[in-house]
Amino acid sequence: MRKTIQSFRPQVSIVTGAASGIGRAIAAELVARGSLVVIADLDGTAAQTAARELGPSAVAATVDVADAEAVRSLVDGVVAEHGRLDVMVNNAGVAIGGLLEELDERHWAKAIDVNLRGVINGVTAAYPHLRAQGSGHILNTASLAGLIPAPAMLPYTTTKHAVVGLSTALRAEAASQGVKVSVLCPGFVDTPLLDEVYAAPASFAGGSVRSRVRLMQPKFLTPELTAKRAVDGLAANKAVIPVGFLAHLSWRALRYVPPLARAAIQLQATGHRRLNERASRRVGQV
Numbered sequence: 001m002r003k004t005i006q007s008f009r010p011q012v013s014i015v016t017g018a019a020s021g022i023g024r025a026i027a028a029e030l031v032a033r034g035s036l037v038v039i040a041d042l043d044g045t046a047a048q049t050a051a052r053e054l055g056p057s058a059v060a061a062t063v064d065v066a067d068a069e070a071v072r073s074l075v076d077g078v079v080a081e082h083g084r085l086d087v088m089v090n091n092a093g094v095a096i097g098g099l100l101e102e103l104d105e106r107h108w109a110k111a112i113d114v115n116l117r118g119v120i121n122g123v124t125a126a127y128p129h130l131r132a133q134g135s136g137h138i139l140n141t142a143s144l145a146g147l148i149p150a151p152a153m154l155p156y157t158t159t160k161h162a163v164v165g166l167s168t169a170l171r172a173e174a175a176s177q178g179v180k181v182s183v184l185c186p187g188f189v190d191t192p193l194l195d196e197v198y199a200a201p202a203s204f205a206g207g208s209v210r211s212r213v214r215l216m217q218p219k220f221l222t223p224e225l226t227a228k229r230a231v232d233g234l235a236a237n238k239a240v241i242p243v244g245f246l247a248h249l250s251w252r253a254l255r256y257v258p259p260l261a262r263a264a265i266q267l268q269a270t271g272h273r274r275l276n277e278r279a280s281r282r283v284g285q286v
């Protein structure tokens, strides 16, 4: 296994959402393995900074993953310039939180456009090239919330479950074409995403979920450890790559002791409702 992991040496990779957090750390791991890496992000300035910091094997590109044409043009351009694509990491994502009654169409649209359509766009742009090569690996970033139901973040957990379904089904379809597909499912990782809940309802004062998720996972994972597990998972061609104790425990519990897992999820939902109602009362919304 260790030999397989060490011999994983992609030449050309694209990572979306790579200007920050998990994506940036995955890009760094791929650079360390000798790959040229395209740091693709909506925030072009941050992508350039990340590329500069990662050295001459990293190049920046500005792209909105929700824009199918833009993603296709990026992927086609990389293949035209470098003659191949070995790893496509569809990682860009946004956090959405709140009880269903606190959310509106904006929250659903944002989650679907970025977290789901963004991954579909990356997959459909890269897959024809990988099939034509007869090789390559697609890694989609879902979440622990893609493996188990996550109350008080319905648009997020809905889209992340869809990403797990897309990835595991495509893995079966793509195997005969020489193309590998894996899905990354970390627990909570210390990145800016935890402080940037999109259009946060009043119950998430300041838009940060840090204090709340600490109740479930007292110690956050680092982006670096998450990225190392992700790239080792690619090298070992794992279907699903859970990262962290909470992710491993919850996923196994749901499969092997479902009543216990469901009771824990119910407790979580009740806890979120209490916290949301208390916070909303504090800001005078109820």
Ligand SMILES: NC(=O)c1ccc[n+]([C@@H]2O[C@H](COP(=O)([O-])OP(=O)(O)OC[C@H]3O[C@@H](n4cnc5c(N)ncnc54)[C@H](O)[C@@H]3O)[C@@H](O)[C@H]2O)c1
Pocket: 016, 017, 018, 019, 020, 021, 022, 023, 040, 041, 042, 043, 046, 063, 064, 065, 066, 091, 092, 093, 094, 095, 114, 118, 141, 142, 143, 144, 185, 186, 187, 188, 189, 190, 191, 192, 193, 194
């Ligand atoms: N942080 C966590 O606890 C955690 C846990 C599990 C899964 N994830 C997932 O990991 C992925 C990366 O998140 P992160 O924690 O590193 O967050 P992050 O905020 O540090 O990075 C996300 C990056 O995606 C970019 N981005 C956002 N919308 C985009 C778009 N439309 N097009 C292109 N780029 C866009 C942002 O500019 C940012 O650079 C996401 O899919 C997230 O859902 C995060």
